[in-house]
Amino acid sequence: MEFPAARWCCLLMLAAGRVGAAEPEAPPPAPAPVQAEPAAPATAETAVAEDAVWGEEALMQADFPPEWQKAAETLTQGPRVVCSGVSTQLHTPGLLLVTPxxxxxxxxxxxxxxxxxxxxxMKTVSVEARALKGATCLTKPEGPKAATVAWSNGESSVLELKDAEATVEGDLRVLTSKGTVKAGRHQGQAVSFSTSVSLTTTLAGCMQPSGLATNTGITTVTFTEP
Structure with a gap:
């Protein structure tokens, strides 16, 4: 069966229309990215006031309360180094309250x-072992005789200590030894070795069957010119 040429043209046009309808439309082009403006640099208000007093001048002008006097006197001596850390003292065997x-x-x-x-x-400080004869927790405390300081640059200092003095400030017993740097870094300088421990914590340890085996406090080591 033959179709007229005009009918063939109509069929072709209809087919083309169906194909075009079946094809999905292309998605619209994505919008161009918006260029963000660079953020303005942050301006922190860290500038020190022009009339601010600090350093040694502030130290000289301050009216210190009594509890600050000792620290102020230490700094007015012009220390070269001041370091503080957590100290641990070990007793073997532990100290008992009343039994020597x-x-x-x-x-x-x-x-x-x-x-x-x-x-x-300072990285670490090791306190040399010392013997305690007939000691109890109530015996007059003895300060360290020698200690070795390890510094962050690999050097060390050997401290020779004596003249321990014990004072009580509230619940804290403060034991201060003084001496010199016998060898190593800061050789010849004067040194102060001060340790504060809680009397309540100390007494609680002394009452244990094993006695006071470990006591923890805060130690401050100060180096000054002789």
């Missing part, structure tokens, strides 16, 4: 911060 016995004591200082330094800070 021979014991040995040794200590160490960790978690050290140095608010005043020449850029080289």
């Amino acid at each position: 016995q021979d014991s040995s004591a040794r200590g160490k200082l960790l978690f050290i911060a140095c608010p005043i330094s020449d850029g080289v800070v």
Whole structure:
């Protein structure tokens, strides 16, 4: 059966229309990205006031309350280095409250911060072991005789200590030894080795069957010119 040419044209046009309808429309072009303007630099108000007084001048002008006097006197001596950290003293065997016995004591200082330094800070301090004869918790405390400081640059200092003095400030017993740097970094300088411990915590340890085996406090080590 033959179709007229005009009918063929109509069929072709209809077919073309169906195909075009079946094809999905192309998605619209994506919008061009918007260029963000650079953020303005943050301006923190950290500038020190022009009339601010600080450092040694502030130290000289301040009217210190009594509890600050000792710290102020230490700084007016012009210390080269001041470092503080958590100190641990070990007793073997532990000290009992009233029963005398021979014991040995040794200590160490960790978690050290140095608010005043020449850029080289303490890493650890090891306190040399010493013998305690017939000691109890109520015996007059003895300070360390020698200690070794390890510095952040790999150097060390050997401290020779004596003249321990014990004072009580509230619940804290403060034991301060003074001496010199016998060898190593800061050799020849004067040194102060001051440890504060809680009397309540100390007494609680002394009442245990094993005695006071470990005592923890805060130690401050200060180096000054002789």
